[in-house]
Amino acid sequence: MSKADGSWINWFVNLPSNEFLCRVPSEYARDKFNLTGLETMVDNFQDTLDAILDSEFDIEYGFDRDADADTHPEMAEQVYGLIHARYILTRRGIMDMCLKYQRGDFGICPRIFCNEQAVLPLGLTDRIGESHVKVYCPRCQDIYQPNERCALLDGAMFGCSFPHMFFMQLPHLLPQPPSEKYIPRIYGFKLHELALLPPSSSPSALKSKEELELDDFEQFDELQQIEEARVLEDINWSNKKRYNFTID
Numbered sequence: 001m002s003k004a005d006g007s008w009i010n011w012f013v014n015l016p017s018n019e020f021l022c023r024v025p026s027e028y029a030r031d032k033f034n035l036t037g038l039e040t041m042v043d044n045f046q047d048t049l050d051a052i053l054d055s056e057f058d059i060e061y062g063f064d065r066d067a068d069a070d071t072h073p074e075m076a077e078q079v080y081g082l083i084h085a086r087y088i089l090t091r092r093g094i095m096d097m098c099l100k101y102q103r104g105d106f107g108i109c110p111r112i113f114c115n116e117q118a119v120l121p122l123g124l125t126d127r128i129g130e131s132h133v134k135v136y137c138p139r140c141q142d143i144y145q146p147n148e149r150c151a152l153l154d155g156a157m158f159g160c161s162f163p164h165m166f167f168m169q170l171p172h173l174l175p176q177p178p179s180e181k182y183i184p185r186i187y188g189f190k191l192h193e194l195a196l197l198p199p200s201s202s203p204s205a206l207k208s209k210e211e212l213e214l215d216d217f218e219q220f221d222e223l224q225q226i227e228e229a230r231v232l233e234d235i236n237w238s239n240k241k242r243y244n245f246t247i248d
Ligand SMILES: [Zn+2]
Pocket: 109, 110, 111, 114, 117, 137, 138, 139, 140, 141, 142
């Protein structure tokens, strides 16, 4: 990770709500080649960049000092976010994010069968101001809402490609796909796959309403009979146990 200083960047990345962000080295942000094309995406780009790279940011007064009077906190976040999205695709940026990933800074997958797999942040679009950050689980390969503290970060600060570039660079970190899958059951019995489809997409949708109601009723009736038999068996077993106990 790059060295901390008294700049706006240092203050900004240390806010608890920005825990997903890594610190972009100032030498990367000063290199015009790295920023090609970004200057047209945010108003007042160059002045804002100078202000966020200034090594003496005043936390108490923010950007209100004369030299930075035209810098708005929102613009500063946008400029930093766009540079951050580019930086984390570089080799050094991926290593910075890898440290955070292995430390669990981005949280874990909420899916039970992913066994607390660490996740990575990503955006649904590369354009700033369109959607908030999401997290990607490399085990189930799905996306989820991040923890509440970081949920308001702009997704474009990470971009759509980041998790996939990360694992292309570090394929040994890719986890095995989940070995277990949730199986819906009623009274311990697996449901037929047609019972899991909404009525409009199952073949039974072609049946008449009366036929459908009759099918539902018969299925429910059958399941209820199975459960009643099981309860009866439990009672018999319990009586037998009590009887045996009395005999002893
Ligand atoms: Zn998962």
